[in-house]
Every structure is written in structure tokens, then in C-alpha cells.
Amino acid sequence: MAKKIGIEQSLSDVEAALKEKGYDVVMMKSPADAQGCDCCVVTGLDNNVQGIADTVTQAPVITASGMTAEEICSEVESRIQ
Structure with a gap:
């Protein structure tokens, strides 16, 4: 079963790069x-200004x-093994 990446x-x-892999x-x-994702990739642009993290x-x-x-794909692969 394919790993689910959000x-x-x-x-x-x-x-596109992740689907190709x-x-x-x-x-x-x-x-x-x-929820249910094996790994998540975010832009980092929505940093939490108030310091509240759920x-x-x-x-x-x-x-x-x-x-x-490609760097992100490599990072995903290393984190979900």
C-alpha cells in the first residue's frame, strides 16, 4: 500500500514528484x-504568530x-522509513 503524504x-x-515516486x-x-497521513509537507508560510499549536x-x-x-522527496523518504 502506498504511503499517504499530505x-x-x-x-x-x-x-507531481511524490506521485511519480x-x-x-x-x-x-x-x-x-x-489525519491518517504518513508525512506532511507544508510551505512554512503559515507560521503560528501567537505560538499556539494544536x-x-x-x-x-x-x-x-x-x-x-527532489530534496523534499528525499526528506519524505528518510522520515517515513
Whole structure:
């Protein structure tokens, strides 16, 4: 069964790269979408200004800021093994 990776909507290049590697990619439109994911990739642009963080998943979260799609794929692979 393919690993399920949640990504933010603006990461279409990452979506294509992950699908090419056989991952099941879902768009995270709300925090609930992260549930059941083996790993999540976020842009890092929505940093929590107030310092309040509600954990909705135990899966690793990768911040894509400054990384190429290939670097993100490598990071996903290393975190979900």
C-alpha cells in the first residue's frame, strides 16, 4: 500500500514528484486532512504568530521552504522509513 503524504495546495511541483515516486498524495485544505497521513509537507508560510499549536497528526512534518521538489522527496523518504 502506498504511503499517504499530505501537502499544502501551493506545492504542485512537490505533488507531481511524490506521485511519480508512487506516493498517495492528498491536499491539506484543513487540519483534519492531515489525519491518517504518513508525512506532511507544508510551505512554512503559515507560521503560528501567537505560538499556539494544536497537534493534529503524529506524522513527521516537513517545511518545504528553500527546498527543491527532489530534496523534499528525499526528506519524505528518510522520515517515513
